Amino acid sequence: MSDLNLTLGYFLSVLGLSALLGLLLRRRGGRWADLAEIPAVFSLAACRLEVRTIEELGGWAAGLGPDVTLTILFLTLLAHGASWPVASGNPSVSLQSFLLLDARPLPTLLRLLLQVAGAHLAWLAASSYWALMLTDMHMIKSLMGSECSSALHTSVLQGGATEAGCSLTFHLLLLSLQRRSAFLRVPLVALCLTFLSFAASGSSSGFANPALAYAVTFNCPGFSLLQYALVYWLGPLVGMTLALFFYMGHVPRLFSKNLLYSPKSRFRIPKKKDEQKEKSG
Numbered sequence: 001m002s003d004l005n006l007t008l009g010y011f012l013s014v015l016g017l018s019a020l021l022g023l024l025l026r027r028r029g030g031r032w033a034d035l036a037e038i039p040a041v042f043s044l045a046a047c048r049l050e051v052r053t054i055e056e057l058g059g060w061a062a063g064l065g066p067d068v069t070l071t072i073l074f075l076t077l078l079a080h081g082a083s084w085p086v087a088s089g090n091p092s093v094s095l096q097s098f099l100l101l102d103a104r105p106l107p108t109l110l111r112l113l114l115q116v117a118g119a120h121l122a123w124l125a126a127s128s129y130w131a132l133m134l135t136d137m138h139m140i141k142s143l144m145g146s147e148c149s150s151a152l153h154t155s156v157l158q159g160g161a162t163e164a165g166c167s168l169t170f171h172l173l174l175l176s177l178q179r180r181s182a183f184l185r186v187p188l189v190a191l192c193l194t195f196l197s198f199a200a201s202g203s204s205s206g207f208a209n210p211a212l213a214y215a216v217t218f219n220c221p222g223f224s225l226l227q228y229a230l231v232y233w234l235g236p237l238v239g240m241t242l243a244l245f246f247y248m249g250h251v252p253r254l255f256s257k258n259l260l261y262s263p264k265s266r267f268r269i270p271k272k273k274d275e276q277k278e279k280s281g
Contacts, residue, residue: 003135004064007054010129011047011076018043019083037111040080040089041118042125045215047076049126052216056149057137070194077190085182090209091115092167092240093174099244099253119215151205151217156227159204160235163213166196166206167239168246175247210236 018039025036051073058064080089088094094111097103103111133139152159173192177185193208200206207213213232218225244251249260 003137004068006134007050007064007072010050011072014046015043015076015079015083018046022084034107034110035114036084037089037114038118038121040084041115041211041215042122043083044076044080044089044209045119045122045212046126047080048073048212048216049122050129051076052151053130053137053141057140070198073197074190074194077193078187081186081190082182089115089118089211091211092171092209092236095237096171096174096240096244099241099251101252115211116214119211123215123219148217148220150220150222151207151213152203152223152228152231154203156223156230159231160238162200162204162206163208163231163235164239164242166200166204166208167236168243169196169239170208171240171243172247175243204231204235207232208236208239 021039022036025032025039051069054064054072055066055069058069091112094103094108094115098105098108127142130138130142133142154162170189170192173189177188193206196206196208198206205213205217207216210233213228217232218228223231241251246260249258250256
Protein backbone atom coordinates (compact mmCIF):
# COMPACT_ATOMS: atom_id res chain seq x y z
CA MET A 1 0.00 0.00 0.00
CA SER A 2 2.89 2.35 0.73
CA ASP A 3 4.20 1.81 -2.81
CA LEU A 4 0.81 2.73 -4.23
CA ASN A 5 0.62 5.82 -2.00
CA LEU A 6 4.04 7.00 -3.19
CA THR A 7 3.03 6.42 -6.79
CA LEU A 8 -0.20 8.38 -6.36
CA GLY A 9 1.75 11.16 -4.66
CA TYR A 10 4.08 11.29 -7.66
CA PHE A 11 1.17 11.62 -10.08
CA LEU A 12 -0.56 14.31 -8.02
CA SER A 13 2.66 16.30 -7.64
CA VAL A 14 3.51 16.18 -11.35
CA LEU A 15 -0.01 17.02 -12.50
CA GLY A 16 -0.57 19.71 -9.88
CA LEU A 17 2.72 21.57 -10.31
CA SER A 18 2.57 21.36 -14.11
CA ALA A 19 -1.02 22.66 -14.18
CA LEU A 20 -0.06 25.55 -11.89
CA LEU A 21 2.91 26.51 -14.07
CA GLY A 22 0.79 26.25 -17.21
CA LEU A 23 -1.87 28.49 -15.69
CA LEU A 24 0.72 31.15 -14.85
CA LEU A 25 2.16 31.02 -18.37
CA ARG A 26 -1.24 31.27 -20.03
CA ARG A 27 -2.15 34.26 -17.88
CA ARG A 28 0.98 36.06 -19.07
CA GLY A 29 -0.32 35.71 -22.62
CA GLY A 30 1.61 36.29 -25.84
CA ARG A 31 4.67 34.14 -26.39
CA TRP A 32 4.60 33.07 -22.75
CA ALA A 33 1.41 31.14 -23.49
CA ASP A 34 3.25 29.09 -26.12
CA LEU A 35 5.69 27.96 -23.44
CA ALA A 36 2.78 26.20 -21.73
CA GLU A 37 3.43 23.35 -24.16
CA ILE A 38 6.49 22.39 -22.08
CA PRO A 39 4.65 21.66 -18.80
CA ALA A 40 1.75 20.17 -20.78
CA VAL A 41 3.95 17.54 -22.38
CA PHE A 42 6.05 17.21 -19.23
CA SER A 43 3.07 16.22 -17.09
CA LEU A 44 1.76 13.74 -19.65
CA ALA A 45 5.15 12.12 -20.36
CA ALA A 46 6.32 12.02 -16.72
CA CYS A 47 3.10 10.29 -15.69
CA ARG A 48 3.22 7.88 -18.62
CA LEU A 49 6.80 6.94 -17.74
CA GLU A 50 5.64 5.96 -14.26
CA VAL A 51 2.69 4.05 -15.73
CA ARG A 52 5.16 2.21 -17.92
CA THR A 53 7.24 1.36 -14.84
CA ILE A 54 4.17 -0.03 -13.09
CA GLU A 55 3.33 -2.03 -16.21
CA GLU A 56 6.82 -3.53 -16.36
CA LEU A 57 7.62 -4.08 -12.67
CA GLY A 58 4.56 -3.35 -10.58
CA GLY A 59 3.11 -6.85 -10.84
CA TRP A 60 5.78 -8.64 -8.85
CA ALA A 61 7.61 -5.75 -7.16
CA ALA A 62 4.56 -3.97 -5.72
CA GLY A 63 1.59 -6.27 -6.38
CA LEU A 64 -0.03 -3.84 -8.82
CA GLY A 65 -1.93 -5.63 -11.59
CA PRO A 66 -3.01 -4.56 -15.09
CA ASP A 67 -6.32 -3.24 -13.75
CA VAL A 68 -4.46 -0.76 -11.56
CA THR A 69 -2.24 0.27 -14.48
CA LEU A 70 -5.17 0.96 -16.80
CA THR A 71 -7.09 2.80 -14.09
CA ILE A 72 -4.13 5.07 -13.31
CA LEU A 73 -3.56 5.67 -17.02
CA PHE A 74 -7.19 6.67 -17.56
CA LEU A 75 -7.23 8.98 -14.53
CA THR A 76 -3.96 10.57 -15.66
CA LEU A 77 -5.31 11.22 -19.16
CA LEU A 78 -8.54 12.55 -17.67
CA ALA A 79 -6.69 14.97 -15.40
CA HIS A 80 -4.41 16.07 -18.25
CA GLY A 81 -7.33 16.77 -20.58
CA ALA A 82 -9.12 18.78 -17.89
CA SER A 83 -5.99 20.80 -17.03
CA TRP A 84 -4.91 21.79 -20.52
CA PRO A 85 -7.76 23.35 -22.51
CA VAL A 86 -5.36 25.18 -24.84
CA ALA A 87 -2.00 23.40 -24.96
CA SER A 88 -2.35 20.06 -26.71
CA GLY A 89 0.77 18.26 -25.51
CA ASN A 90 0.67 16.27 -28.74
CA PRO A 91 2.68 17.14 -31.89
CA SER A 92 0.11 15.37 -34.06
CA VAL A 93 -2.61 17.71 -32.78
CA SER A 94 -0.40 20.72 -33.48
CA LEU A 95 0.25 19.49 -37.01
CA GLN A 96 -3.47 18.90 -37.45
CA SER A 97 -4.12 22.56 -36.66
CA PHE A 98 -1.47 23.49 -39.22
CA LEU A 99 -3.06 21.32 -41.91
CA LEU A 100 -6.45 22.82 -41.07
CA LEU A 101 -5.01 26.30 -41.72
CA ASP A 102 -5.62 27.22 -38.07
CA ALA A 103 -1.91 27.74 -37.33
CA ARG A 104 1.00 29.33 -39.17
CA PRO A 105 4.26 27.49 -40.01
CA LEU A 106 6.66 29.21 -37.56
CA PRO A 107 4.38 29.01 -34.47
CA THR A 108 3.71 25.36 -35.32
CA LEU A 109 7.43 24.61 -35.58
CA LEU A 110 8.05 26.37 -32.26
CA ARG A 111 5.30 24.36 -30.62
CA LEU A 112 6.78 21.11 -31.89
CA LEU A 113 10.21 22.00 -30.51
CA LEU A 114 8.72 22.92 -27.14
CA GLN A 115 6.83 19.64 -27.01
CA VAL A 116 9.98 17.60 -27.65
CA ALA A 117 11.79 19.66 -25.00
CA GLY A 118 9.01 18.95 -22.50
CA ALA A 119 9.20 15.23 -23.25
CA HIS A 120 12.96 15.18 -22.72
CA LEU A 121 12.64 17.05 -19.41
CA ALA A 122 10.05 14.50 -18.31
CA TRP A 123 12.46 11.65 -19.00
CA LEU A 124 15.20 13.39 -17.00
CA ALA A 125 12.85 14.10 -14.10
CA ALA A 126 11.52 10.54 -14.01
CA SER A 127 15.05 9.13 -14.07
CA SER A 128 15.99 11.35 -11.12
CA TYR A 129 12.87 10.20 -9.26
CA TRP A 130 13.70 6.54 -9.84
CA ALA A 131 17.25 7.16 -8.61
CA LEU A 132 15.83 7.98 -5.17
CA MET A 133 14.86 4.28 -4.89
CA LEU A 134 11.86 5.00 -2.68
CA THR A 135 10.29 1.63 -3.51
CA ASP A 136 11.50 -1.78 -4.67
CA MET A 137 9.98 -1.06 -8.06
CA HIS A 138 11.96 2.16 -8.44
CA MET A 139 15.14 0.55 -7.14
CA ILE A 140 14.96 -2.08 -9.87
CA LYS A 141 14.12 0.55 -12.46
CA SER A 142 17.07 2.67 -11.39
CA LEU A 143 19.46 -0.30 -11.49
CA MET A 144 18.25 -1.12 -14.99
CA GLY A 145 19.41 2.32 -16.14
CA SER A 146 19.21 2.59 -19.92
CA GLU A 147 18.40 -1.12 -20.23
CA CYS A 148 14.69 -0.44 -20.36
CA SER A 149 12.37 -2.64 -22.38
CA SER A 150 11.19 -1.16 -25.65
CA ALA A 151 7.50 -0.42 -26.13
CA LEU A 152 7.83 -1.76 -29.68
CA HIS A 153 7.21 -5.52 -29.61
CA THR A 154 6.87 -6.18 -33.32
CA SER A 155 8.41 -5.27 -36.66
CA VAL A 156 8.88 -1.67 -37.74
CA LEU A 157 6.30 -2.05 -40.53
CA GLN A 158 3.64 -3.56 -38.29
CA GLY A 159 4.41 -1.13 -35.49
CA GLY A 160 4.11 1.83 -37.85
CA ALA A 161 0.81 0.52 -39.17
CA THR A 162 -0.48 0.07 -35.62
CA GLU A 163 0.48 3.61 -34.62
CA ALA A 164 -1.08 4.96 -37.80
CA GLY A 165 -4.30 3.09 -37.02
CA CYS A 166 -4.34 4.33 -33.42
CA SER A 167 -3.69 7.90 -34.57
CA LEU A 168 -6.43 7.60 -37.20
CA THR A 169 -8.93 6.49 -34.55
CA PHE A 170 -7.84 9.16 -32.06
CA HIS A 171 -8.00 12.05 -34.55
CA LEU A 172 -11.34 10.98 -36.01
CA LEU A 173 -12.76 11.08 -32.49
CA LEU A 174 -11.07 14.41 -31.81
CA LEU A 175 -12.48 15.95 -34.98
CA SER A 176 -15.98 14.69 -34.29
CA LEU A 177 -15.89 16.11 -30.74
CA GLN A 178 -14.31 19.48 -31.52
CA ARG A 179 -17.60 21.36 -31.06
CA ARG A 180 -18.75 19.32 -28.08
CA SER A 181 -18.64 20.33 -24.44
CA ALA A 182 -15.45 19.58 -22.50
CA PHE A 183 -17.55 17.52 -20.06
CA LEU A 184 -18.16 15.06 -22.89
CA ARG A 185 -14.96 15.49 -24.91
CA VAL A 186 -12.37 15.04 -22.15
CA PRO A 187 -13.66 11.69 -20.75
CA LEU A 188 -14.22 10.21 -24.21
CA VAL A 189 -10.72 11.16 -25.38
CA ALA A 190 -9.19 9.75 -22.19
CA LEU A 191 -11.19 6.54 -22.58
CA CYS A 192 -10.18 6.25 -26.24
CA LEU A 193 -6.47 6.66 -25.50
CA THR A 194 -6.66 4.15 -22.65
CA PHE A 195 -8.36 1.63 -24.91
CA LEU A 196 -5.79 2.17 -27.68
CA SER A 197 -2.96 1.63 -25.18
CA PHE A 198 -4.57 -1.62 -24.01
CA ALA A 199 -5.37 -2.85 -27.53
CA ALA A 200 -1.85 -2.14 -28.85
CA SER A 201 0.05 -3.25 -25.72
CA GLY A 202 1.46 -6.28 -27.52
CA SER A 203 2.52 -4.30 -30.58
CA SER A 204 3.53 -0.64 -30.26
CA SER A 205 1.65 0.49 -27.09
CA GLY A 206 -0.61 2.83 -29.10
CA PHE A 207 0.80 6.16 -27.95
CA ALA A 208 -0.72 8.21 -30.83
CA ASN A 209 1.61 10.96 -29.59
CA PRO A 210 5.15 11.39 -31.01
CA ALA A 211 6.43 13.38 -28.02
CA LEU A 212 5.10 10.82 -25.56
CA ALA A 213 6.69 7.96 -27.48
CA TYR A 214 9.99 9.86 -27.56
CA ALA A 215 10.04 10.12 -23.77
CA VAL A 216 8.94 6.56 -23.05
CA THR A 217 10.79 4.35 -25.51
CA PHE A 218 13.34 6.19 -27.68
CA ASN A 219 16.04 5.67 -25.04
CA CYS A 220 15.46 1.91 -24.88
CA PRO A 221 17.68 -0.49 -26.86
CA GLY A 222 16.38 -2.88 -29.50
CA PHE A 223 15.74 -0.48 -32.37
CA SER A 224 17.59 2.42 -33.94
CA LEU A 225 16.52 6.06 -33.72
CA LEU A 226 15.43 5.95 -37.37
CA GLN A 227 13.28 2.88 -36.77
CA TYR A 228 11.64 4.46 -33.75
CA ALA A 229 11.03 7.64 -35.78
CA LEU A 230 9.36 5.67 -38.58
CA VAL A 231 7.02 3.96 -36.14
CA TYR A 232 6.22 6.71 -33.64
CA TRP A 233 6.63 9.86 -35.72
CA LEU A 234 5.76 8.92 -39.29
CA GLY A 235 3.02 6.49 -38.25
CA PRO A 236 0.95 9.05 -36.28
CA LEU A 237 1.51 11.68 -38.99
CA VAL A 238 0.08 9.33 -41.62
CA GLY A 239 -2.85 8.40 -39.36
CA MET A 240 -3.64 12.04 -38.59
CA THR A 241 -3.55 13.03 -42.28
CA LEU A 242 -5.85 10.14 -43.19
CA ALA A 243 -8.24 11.16 -40.41
CA LEU A 244 -8.46 14.67 -41.86
CA PHE A 245 -9.02 13.28 -45.35
CA PHE A 246 -11.75 10.84 -44.26
CA TYR A 247 -13.48 13.40 -42.04
CA MET A 248 -13.38 16.39 -44.40
CA GLY A 249 -12.82 14.82 -47.79
CA HIS A 250 -9.64 16.83 -48.28
CA VAL A 251 -6.64 18.25 -46.42
CA PRO A 252 -7.00 22.07 -46.49
CA ARG A 253 -3.27 22.82 -46.35
CA LEU A 254 -2.49 20.44 -49.24
CA PHE A 255 -5.51 20.74 -51.56
CA SER A 256 -8.95 22.33 -51.40
CA LYS A 257 -10.93 20.06 -53.71
CA ASN A 258 -13.25 17.70 -51.84
CA LEU A 259 -12.60 14.20 -53.16
CA LEU A 260 -15.00 12.24 -50.96
CA TYR A 261 -18.11 14.29 -50.24
CA SER A 262 -20.20 16.44 -52.54
CA PRO A 263 -20.99 19.89 -51.12
CA LYS A 264 -24.64 20.45 -50.25
CA SER A 265 -26.47 22.93 -52.41
CA ARG A 266 -26.99 26.27 -50.71
CA PHE A 267 -30.25 26.86 -52.61
CA ARG A 268 -33.24 24.57 -52.73
CA ILE A 269 -34.33 23.73 -56.27
CA PRO A 270 -38.13 24.12 -56.48
CA LYS A 271 -40.14 21.24 -57.79
CA LYS A 272 -42.18 21.49 -60.97
CA LYS A 273 -45.44 21.41 -59.04
CA ASP A 274 -44.34 24.39 -56.97
CA GLU A 275 -43.52 26.30 -60.15
CA GLN A 276 -46.89 25.53 -61.67
CA LYS A 277 -48.72 26.71 -58.55
CA GLU A 278 -46.81 29.97 -58.60
CA LYS A 279 -47.70 30.56 -62.25
CA SER A 280 -51.39 29.80 -61.72
CA GLY A 281 -51.46 32.06 -58.67
